Amino acid sequence: MVQYRRPDTLSEALSVLERAGDNGRVLVGGTDLLIGVRRRPLSPLVLVDVKGATDLPPAIEVHDDGVRVGPTATMSALVATDEVQRWFPALVAAANVVGSVAIRNRATLVGNICNASPACDTAPALLVHDATVTIRSTAGERQVSIDEFFLGPGQTACGPAELVTAIDLPRPPAGHRSAFQRLTRRRGVDLATVSAAAGLTADGLATIALGAVAPTPVKAVAPGPIDATDPAAVRELAEQLTEIATPISDVRASEEYRRAMTTVLTERAITAAADAATPGA
Protein backbone atom coordinates (compact mmCIF):
# COMPACT_ATOMS: atom_id res chain seq x y z
CA MET A 1 0.00 0.00 0.00
CA VAL A 2 1.50 3.33 -1.05
CA GLN A 3 1.87 5.80 1.79
CA TYR A 4 2.07 9.56 1.58
CA ARG A 5 3.99 11.86 3.91
CA ARG A 6 4.18 15.63 3.74
CA PRO A 7 6.77 16.75 6.28
CA ASP A 8 6.81 20.41 7.37
CA THR A 9 10.57 20.71 7.59
CA LEU A 10 13.64 19.46 5.80
CA SER A 11 14.95 17.65 8.88
CA GLU A 12 11.63 15.86 9.31
CA ALA A 13 11.73 14.91 5.61
CA LEU A 14 15.20 13.44 6.10
CA SER A 15 14.09 11.38 9.11
CA VAL A 16 11.06 10.07 7.24
CA LEU A 17 13.33 9.12 4.33
CA GLU A 18 15.72 7.41 6.71
CA ARG A 19 12.95 5.37 8.35
CA ALA A 20 11.49 4.44 4.97
CA GLY A 21 14.85 3.07 3.76
CA ASP A 22 14.67 1.48 0.33
CA ASN A 23 10.93 2.16 0.10
CA GLY A 24 11.29 5.91 0.42
CA ARG A 25 10.77 8.07 -2.67
CA VAL A 26 11.08 11.83 -2.77
CA LEU A 27 8.02 13.35 -4.43
CA VAL A 28 8.17 16.81 -5.96
CA GLY A 29 6.92 16.99 -9.56
CA GLY A 30 5.93 13.34 -9.71
CA THR A 31 6.07 13.19 -13.50
CA ASP A 32 8.25 10.08 -13.50
CA LEU A 33 7.56 8.72 -10.04
CA LEU A 34 3.78 8.56 -10.34
CA ILE A 35 3.88 6.53 -13.54
CA GLY A 36 5.59 3.79 -11.51
CA VAL A 37 3.15 4.22 -8.62
CA ARG A 38 0.17 3.77 -10.92
CA ARG A 39 1.57 0.50 -12.22
CA ARG A 40 2.12 -0.81 -8.68
CA PRO A 41 -0.37 0.82 -6.28
CA LEU A 42 0.11 -2.00 -3.77
CA SER A 43 3.88 -1.56 -3.48
CA PRO A 44 5.06 -0.52 -0.01
CA LEU A 45 6.41 2.82 -1.21
CA VAL A 46 6.55 5.80 1.11
CA LEU A 47 6.16 8.97 -0.95
CA VAL A 48 7.80 11.87 0.82
CA ASP A 49 6.34 15.07 -0.59
CA VAL A 50 8.93 17.70 0.28
CA LYS A 51 6.91 20.58 -1.21
CA GLY A 52 5.48 21.27 2.24
CA ALA A 53 8.89 21.69 3.90
CA THR A 54 8.98 25.40 4.68
CA ASP A 55 12.74 25.57 5.22
CA LEU A 56 13.76 24.20 1.82
CA PRO A 57 16.09 26.48 -0.13
CA PRO A 58 14.26 28.75 -2.60
CA ALA A 59 13.48 27.17 -5.96
CA ILE A 60 16.02 29.31 -7.82
CA GLU A 61 18.62 31.56 -6.23
CA VAL A 62 20.70 33.85 -8.42
CA HIS A 63 23.97 35.28 -7.11
CA ASP A 64 27.06 36.88 -8.64
CA ASP A 65 28.91 33.59 -9.01
CA GLY A 66 26.13 31.55 -10.47
CA VAL A 67 22.73 30.02 -9.92
CA ARG A 68 21.59 27.63 -7.20
CA VAL A 69 18.72 25.40 -8.22
CA GLY A 70 16.68 23.91 -5.37
CA PRO A 71 14.64 20.70 -5.34
CA THR A 72 11.36 22.46 -6.15
CA ALA A 73 12.57 24.33 -9.25
CA THR A 74 10.52 23.21 -12.25
CA MET A 75 11.79 23.18 -15.81
CA SER A 76 9.35 26.02 -16.59
CA ALA A 77 10.67 28.16 -13.72
CA LEU A 78 14.24 27.43 -14.73
CA VAL A 79 13.90 28.49 -18.36
CA ALA A 80 12.00 31.63 -17.32
CA THR A 81 14.94 32.90 -15.25
CA ASP A 82 16.96 35.63 -17.03
CA GLU A 83 20.38 34.66 -15.69
CA VAL A 84 19.80 31.01 -16.53
CA GLN A 85 18.96 32.04 -20.10
CA ARG A 86 22.02 34.24 -20.29
CA TRP A 87 24.60 32.00 -18.65
CA PHE A 88 23.40 28.45 -19.38
CA PRO A 89 21.96 28.26 -22.91
CA ALA A 90 22.65 24.52 -23.24
CA LEU A 91 20.64 23.85 -20.09
CA VAL A 92 17.76 26.05 -21.25
CA ALA A 93 17.64 24.28 -24.60
CA ALA A 94 17.61 20.90 -22.84
CA ALA A 95 15.02 21.86 -20.22
CA ASN A 96 12.78 23.22 -22.97
CA VAL A 97 12.46 19.85 -24.67
CA VAL A 98 11.63 17.81 -21.56
CA GLY A 99 8.10 16.48 -22.10
CA SER A 100 5.32 18.97 -22.79
CA VAL A 101 4.31 22.31 -21.28
CA ALA A 102 2.24 20.52 -18.61
CA ILE A 103 5.15 18.19 -17.80
CA ARG A 104 7.66 21.05 -17.61
CA ASN A 105 5.32 22.86 -15.23
CA ARG A 106 5.74 19.99 -12.75
CA ALA A 107 9.01 18.22 -13.61
CA THR A 108 12.01 19.47 -11.67
CA LEU A 109 15.67 19.67 -12.62
CA VAL A 110 16.65 17.85 -9.42
CA GLY A 111 14.09 15.12 -10.09
CA ASN A 112 15.31 14.77 -13.66
CA ILE A 113 18.88 13.99 -12.59
CA CYS A 114 17.85 11.83 -9.61
CA ASN A 115 15.80 9.68 -11.93
CA ALA A 116 19.07 9.09 -13.81
CA SER A 117 17.68 7.92 -17.09
CA PRO A 118 20.60 7.39 -19.50
CA ALA A 119 18.59 9.59 -21.89
CA CYS A 120 18.09 12.35 -19.29
CA ASP A 121 17.89 15.54 -21.37
CA THR A 122 19.37 17.93 -18.86
CA ALA A 123 22.38 15.83 -17.82
CA PRO A 124 24.68 16.57 -20.78
CA ALA A 125 24.04 20.29 -20.28
CA LEU A 126 24.77 20.07 -16.55
CA LEU A 127 28.01 18.22 -17.33
CA VAL A 128 29.09 20.93 -19.74
CA HIS A 129 28.11 23.64 -17.24
CA ASP A 130 30.21 21.99 -14.48
CA ALA A 131 27.36 21.65 -12.00
CA THR A 132 27.85 20.58 -8.40
CA VAL A 133 25.21 18.59 -6.53
CA THR A 134 24.54 19.04 -2.81
CA ILE A 135 23.22 15.94 -1.08
CA ARG A 136 21.80 15.97 2.42
CA SER A 137 20.91 13.28 4.95
CA THR A 138 20.35 13.22 8.71
CA ALA A 139 24.12 12.71 8.96
CA GLY A 140 24.90 16.01 7.24
CA GLU A 141 25.62 17.49 3.86
CA ARG A 142 28.09 16.65 1.10
CA GLN A 143 28.81 17.90 -2.38
CA VAL A 144 29.64 15.87 -5.45
CA SER A 145 30.57 17.02 -8.90
CA ILE A 146 27.95 16.22 -11.54
CA ASP A 147 30.73 14.15 -13.19
CA GLU A 148 30.49 11.72 -10.28
CA PHE A 149 26.74 11.87 -9.72
CA PHE A 150 25.51 9.34 -12.28
CA LEU A 151 26.46 5.74 -11.45
CA GLY A 152 24.25 3.75 -13.84
CA PRO A 153 20.71 3.64 -15.21
CA GLY A 154 18.49 4.83 -12.34
CA GLN A 155 21.49 4.95 -10.02
CA THR A 156 23.08 8.03 -8.59
CA ALA A 157 25.34 9.15 -5.78
CA CYS A 158 22.19 10.16 -3.86
CA GLY A 159 21.33 7.23 -1.58
CA PRO A 160 17.86 6.16 -0.41
CA ALA A 161 17.98 8.17 2.84
CA GLU A 162 19.35 11.24 1.10
CA LEU A 163 17.91 14.27 -0.63
CA VAL A 164 19.47 16.47 -3.30
CA THR A 165 18.99 19.94 -1.87
CA ALA A 166 20.75 21.96 -4.57
CA ILE A 167 22.38 21.95 -7.98
CA ASP A 168 24.93 24.74 -8.23
CA LEU A 169 25.75 26.13 -11.64
CA PRO A 170 28.88 28.25 -11.61
CA ARG A 171 28.68 31.38 -13.73
CA PRO A 172 30.67 30.67 -16.89
CA PRO A 173 33.86 32.65 -17.53
CA ALA A 174 33.65 35.55 -19.98
CA GLY A 175 33.28 34.42 -23.58
CA HIS A 176 32.05 30.92 -22.72
CA ARG A 177 29.29 29.67 -25.00
CA SER A 178 27.20 26.51 -25.01
CA ALA A 179 24.57 24.67 -27.01
CA PHE A 180 22.46 21.52 -26.89
CA GLN A 181 21.29 19.23 -29.69
CA ARG A 182 18.88 16.35 -29.52
CA LEU A 183 17.60 13.72 -31.91
CA THR A 184 14.14 12.24 -31.40
CA ARG A 185 11.87 10.13 -33.58
CA ARG A 186 9.26 12.85 -33.67
CA ARG A 187 9.28 16.53 -32.84
CA GLY A 188 7.75 17.25 -29.47
CA VAL A 189 7.20 14.84 -26.60
CA ASP A 190 9.66 11.97 -26.99
CA LEU A 191 12.74 10.52 -25.33
CA ALA A 192 16.09 11.34 -26.88
CA THR A 193 17.65 8.85 -29.27
CA VAL A 194 20.92 10.74 -28.84
CA SER A 195 21.64 14.08 -27.22
CA ALA A 196 24.77 16.22 -27.10
CA ALA A 197 25.76 19.40 -25.31
CA ALA A 198 28.86 21.42 -26.07
CA GLY A 199 30.63 24.19 -24.23
CA LEU A 200 33.29 26.36 -25.81
CA THR A 201 35.66 28.67 -23.95
CA ALA A 202 36.76 32.02 -25.34
CA ASP A 203 40.04 30.47 -26.54
CA GLY A 204 38.36 27.57 -28.35
CA LEU A 205 38.56 24.73 -25.81
CA ALA A 206 35.55 22.48 -26.24
CA THR A 207 33.84 20.24 -23.69
CA ILE A 208 31.12 17.89 -24.85
CA ALA A 209 28.68 15.66 -23.03
CA LEU A 210 26.40 13.00 -24.45
CA GLY A 211 23.09 11.44 -23.44
CA ALA A 212 21.47 8.11 -24.41
CA VAL A 213 24.69 6.57 -25.73
CA ALA A 214 26.06 4.97 -22.53
CA PRO A 215 24.68 3.64 -19.21
CA THR A 216 25.18 7.15 -17.82
CA PRO A 217 25.58 10.55 -19.45
CA VAL A 218 29.25 10.95 -20.40
CA LYS A 219 31.62 13.85 -20.88
CA ALA A 220 34.85 14.51 -22.78
CA VAL A 221 37.16 17.49 -22.93
CA ALA A 222 39.12 18.42 -26.07
CA PRO A 223 42.89 17.98 -25.74
CA GLY A 224 43.49 21.49 -27.00
CA PRO A 225 41.80 24.54 -28.54
CA ILE A 226 40.35 24.38 -32.05
CA ASP A 227 39.01 26.84 -34.56
CA ALA A 228 35.31 26.08 -34.20
CA THR A 229 34.50 27.96 -37.40
CA ASP A 230 36.47 25.35 -39.39
CA PRO A 231 34.04 22.50 -40.24
CA ALA A 232 36.84 19.99 -40.85
CA ALA A 233 38.41 20.68 -37.48
CA VAL A 234 35.05 20.39 -35.75
CA ARG A 235 34.32 17.12 -37.52
CA GLU A 236 37.67 15.66 -36.54
CA LEU A 237 37.28 16.74 -32.94
CA ALA A 238 33.72 15.35 -32.79
CA GLU A 239 34.93 11.99 -34.10
CA GLN A 240 37.67 11.91 -31.54
CA LEU A 241 35.56 12.99 -28.54
CA THR A 242 32.62 10.71 -29.27
CA GLU A 243 34.80 7.64 -28.79
CA ILE A 244 33.48 7.73 -25.22
CA ALA A 245 30.05 6.66 -26.55
CA THR A 246 29.10 3.00 -26.03
CA PRO A 247 25.61 2.96 -27.51
CA ILE A 248 23.25 -0.01 -27.58
CA SER A 249 20.40 -0.92 -29.93
CA ASP A 250 16.86 -0.48 -28.62
CA VAL A 251 13.39 0.49 -29.83
CA ARG A 252 14.53 3.99 -30.66
CA ALA A 253 17.61 3.24 -32.75
CA SER A 254 20.30 0.73 -33.60
CA GLU A 255 23.78 0.93 -32.15
CA GLU A 256 25.25 1.86 -35.55
CA TYR A 257 22.76 4.65 -36.15
CA ARG A 258 23.31 6.01 -32.65
CA ARG A 259 27.06 5.99 -33.12
CA ALA A 260 26.82 7.86 -36.43
CA MET A 261 24.35 10.38 -35.03
CA THR A 262 26.45 10.95 -31.93
CA THR A 263 29.20 12.40 -34.09
CA VAL A 264 26.76 14.45 -36.15
CA LEU A 265 25.04 15.89 -33.08
CA THR A 266 28.34 16.63 -31.39
CA GLU A 267 29.53 18.48 -34.48
CA ARG A 268 26.30 20.45 -34.56
CA ALA A 269 26.49 21.24 -30.86
CA ILE A 270 30.06 22.57 -31.15
CA THR A 271 29.15 24.61 -34.22
CA ALA A 272 26.00 25.95 -32.56
CA ALA A 273 28.01 26.93 -29.49
CA ALA A 274 30.53 28.72 -31.72
CA ASP A 275 27.70 30.54 -33.50
CA ALA A 276 25.90 31.44 -30.28
CA ALA A 277 26.03 34.97 -28.99
CA THR A 278 28.46 35.36 -26.12
CA PRO A 279 26.44 35.38 -22.92
CA GLY A 280 26.04 38.88 -21.51
CA ALA A 281 28.56 39.70 -18.84
Added chain:
Amino acid sequence: MNDHLSQLEPIDVTLQVNGTPVDVSVPAHRTLLDALRDDAGFKGSKKCCADGECGACSVFLDGTLVNSCLVLAVETEGSDVTTIEGLSVDGLSDLQQEFLKAGAVQCGVCIPGQVVAAEDLLRTNPHATATEIRDAMSGNLCRCAGYERIVAAIQAAAETRVTIS
Protein backbone atom coordinates in the same frame (compact mmCIF):
# COMPACT_ATOMS: atom_id res chain seq x y z
CA MET B 1 3.67 7.98 14.76
CA ASN B 2 2.86 4.58 13.31
CA ASP B 3 4.02 4.91 9.73
CA HIS B 4 2.80 1.55 8.63
CA LEU B 5 -0.79 1.55 9.77
CA SER B 6 -1.71 5.18 9.75
CA GLN B 7 -2.29 5.37 6.03
CA LEU B 8 -4.18 2.23 5.27
CA GLU B 9 -7.17 4.48 5.94
CA PRO B 10 -8.21 6.91 3.20
CA ILE B 11 -6.94 10.45 3.52
CA ASP B 12 -9.33 13.41 3.63
CA VAL B 13 -8.54 16.13 1.11
CA THR B 14 -10.29 19.45 0.67
CA LEU B 15 -9.71 21.39 -2.52
CA GLN B 16 -11.54 23.90 -4.66
CA VAL B 17 -12.80 22.70 -8.00
CA ASN B 18 -14.04 25.42 -10.33
CA GLY B 19 -14.53 27.68 -7.36
CA THR B 20 -16.50 25.23 -5.23
CA PRO B 21 -15.02 23.47 -2.17
CA VAL B 22 -14.88 19.71 -2.65
CA ASP B 23 -14.11 17.09 0.01
CA VAL B 24 -12.81 13.71 -1.03
CA SER B 25 -11.50 10.76 0.92
CA VAL B 26 -8.84 8.96 -1.09
CA PRO B 27 -6.06 6.38 -0.83
CA ALA B 28 -2.59 7.90 -1.14
CA HIS B 29 -2.04 6.64 -4.67
CA ARG B 30 -5.26 8.08 -6.17
CA THR B 31 -4.51 10.63 -8.86
CA LEU B 32 -6.14 14.01 -9.04
CA LEU B 33 -7.71 12.86 -12.31
CA ASP B 34 -9.38 9.84 -10.71
CA ALA B 35 -10.47 11.90 -7.71
CA LEU B 36 -12.01 14.53 -10.01
CA ARG B 37 -13.84 11.97 -12.13
CA ASP B 38 -14.76 9.23 -9.68
CA ASP B 39 -14.93 10.96 -6.29
CA ALA B 40 -15.99 14.49 -7.17
CA GLY B 41 -18.07 13.78 -10.28
CA PHE B 42 -16.24 16.07 -12.71
CA LYS B 43 -16.14 13.84 -15.77
CA GLY B 44 -14.91 16.49 -18.21
CA SER B 45 -11.22 15.65 -17.87
CA LYS B 46 -10.52 12.42 -19.70
CA LYS B 47 -8.30 9.47 -18.83
CA CYS B 48 -6.49 8.03 -21.82
CA CYS B 49 -2.84 7.15 -21.28
CA ALA B 50 -2.70 7.96 -17.54
CA ASP B 51 1.04 8.36 -18.10
CA GLY B 52 1.44 12.05 -18.93
CA GLU B 53 1.74 11.41 -22.65
CA CYS B 54 -1.56 12.55 -24.14
CA GLY B 55 -2.87 15.60 -22.27
CA ALA B 56 -6.51 14.44 -22.19
CA CYS B 57 -6.50 15.02 -18.42
CA SER B 58 -5.15 18.62 -18.60
CA VAL B 59 -6.40 20.92 -15.82
CA PHE B 60 -5.21 24.09 -14.14
CA LEU B 61 -3.73 23.50 -10.68
CA ASP B 62 -3.41 26.82 -8.87
CA GLY B 63 -3.36 28.49 -12.28
CA THR B 64 -0.70 26.21 -13.77
CA LEU B 65 -1.38 23.75 -16.58
CA VAL B 66 -0.74 20.16 -15.40
CA ASN B 67 -1.59 16.61 -16.37
CA SER B 68 -3.98 15.59 -13.61
CA CYS B 69 -3.03 11.93 -14.10
CA LEU B 70 0.46 12.82 -12.81
CA VAL B 71 -0.65 14.63 -9.66
CA LEU B 72 -1.82 12.81 -6.55
CA ALA B 73 -5.12 13.96 -5.07
CA VAL B 74 -3.42 14.18 -1.65
CA GLU B 75 -0.96 16.71 -3.07
CA THR B 76 -3.79 19.11 -3.84
CA GLU B 77 -5.01 19.80 -0.29
CA GLY B 78 -6.00 23.47 -0.23
CA SER B 79 -5.39 23.92 -3.96
CA ASP B 80 -7.54 25.49 -6.62
CA VAL B 81 -8.32 23.29 -9.60
CA THR B 82 -10.01 24.44 -12.80
CA THR B 83 -11.28 21.78 -15.16
CA ILE B 84 -12.93 22.10 -18.56
CA GLU B 85 -16.27 22.46 -16.73
CA GLY B 86 -14.87 25.57 -15.05
CA LEU B 87 -13.98 27.12 -18.41
CA SER B 88 -17.53 26.80 -19.71
CA VAL B 89 -19.76 27.88 -16.84
CA ASP B 90 -21.60 30.40 -19.02
CA GLY B 91 -22.01 28.07 -21.97
CA LEU B 92 -19.34 27.04 -24.44
CA SER B 93 -16.17 29.15 -24.27
CA ASP B 94 -14.85 30.96 -27.34
CA LEU B 95 -12.24 28.23 -27.78
CA GLN B 96 -14.84 25.48 -27.62
CA GLN B 97 -16.96 27.29 -30.20
CA GLU B 98 -13.98 27.71 -32.52
CA PHE B 99 -13.15 24.00 -32.11
CA LEU B 100 -16.69 23.14 -33.22
CA LYS B 101 -16.67 25.66 -36.06
CA ALA B 102 -13.34 24.38 -37.36
CA GLY B 103 -14.58 20.79 -37.30
CA ALA B 104 -11.80 19.92 -34.87
CA VAL B 105 -14.05 17.78 -32.69
CA GLN B 106 -14.27 14.24 -33.98
CA CYS B 107 -14.65 11.49 -31.34
CA GLY B 108 -14.14 14.27 -28.81
CA VAL B 109 -12.12 12.39 -26.22
CA CYS B 110 -9.05 14.61 -26.45
CA ILE B 111 -11.00 17.85 -26.72
CA PRO B 112 -11.43 18.83 -23.04
CA GLY B 113 -7.67 18.54 -22.58
CA GLN B 114 -6.99 20.34 -25.87
CA VAL B 115 -9.21 23.23 -24.83
CA VAL B 116 -7.65 23.53 -21.36
CA ALA B 117 -4.12 23.47 -22.83
CA ALA B 118 -5.13 25.97 -25.52
CA GLU B 119 -6.61 28.25 -22.85
CA ASP B 120 -3.27 28.12 -21.01
CA LEU B 121 -1.42 28.95 -24.22
CA LEU B 122 -3.61 31.94 -25.07
CA ARG B 123 -3.28 33.26 -21.52
CA THR B 124 0.52 33.08 -21.62
CA ASN B 125 1.02 33.92 -25.29
CA PRO B 126 -2.00 35.75 -26.75
CA HIS B 127 -0.25 36.30 -30.09
CA ALA B 128 0.89 32.71 -30.59
CA THR B 129 1.91 31.86 -34.16
CA ALA B 130 0.94 28.57 -35.78
CA THR B 131 4.39 27.16 -34.98
CA GLU B 132 4.13 28.26 -31.35
CA ILE B 133 0.68 26.70 -31.15
CA ARG B 134 2.01 23.39 -32.47
CA ASP B 135 4.90 23.48 -30.03
CA ALA B 136 2.80 24.39 -27.02
CA MET B 137 0.16 21.80 -27.91
CA SER B 138 2.65 18.97 -28.50
CA GLY B 139 1.60 17.39 -25.20
CA ASN B 140 -1.99 16.97 -26.40
CA LEU B 141 -2.50 14.04 -28.71
CA CYS B 142 -5.55 13.45 -30.88
CA ARG B 143 -6.20 9.88 -32.01
CA CYS B 144 -8.52 11.23 -34.65
CA ALA B 145 -5.58 13.36 -35.82
CA GLY B 146 -7.55 16.57 -36.24
CA TYR B 147 -4.38 18.58 -35.71
CA GLU B 148 -4.76 21.03 -38.61
CA ARG B 149 -8.24 21.96 -37.46
CA ILE B 150 -7.21 22.20 -33.82
CA VAL B 151 -4.45 24.66 -34.72
CA ALA B 152 -6.89 26.62 -36.91
CA ALA B 153 -9.43 26.76 -34.07
CA ILE B 154 -6.85 28.06 -31.60
CA GLN B 155 -5.63 30.64 -34.09
CA ALA B 156 -9.19 31.84 -34.71
CA ALA B 157 -9.85 32.20 -30.97
CA ALA B 158 -6.54 34.02 -30.53
CA GLU B 159 -7.39 36.51 -33.28
CA THR B 160 -10.83 37.23 -31.86
CA ARG B 161 -9.45 37.71 -28.34
CA VAL B 162 -6.74 40.07 -29.54
CA THR B 163 -9.30 42.11 -31.53
CA ILE B 164 -11.69 42.34 -28.59
CA SER B 165 -9.08 43.34 -26.01
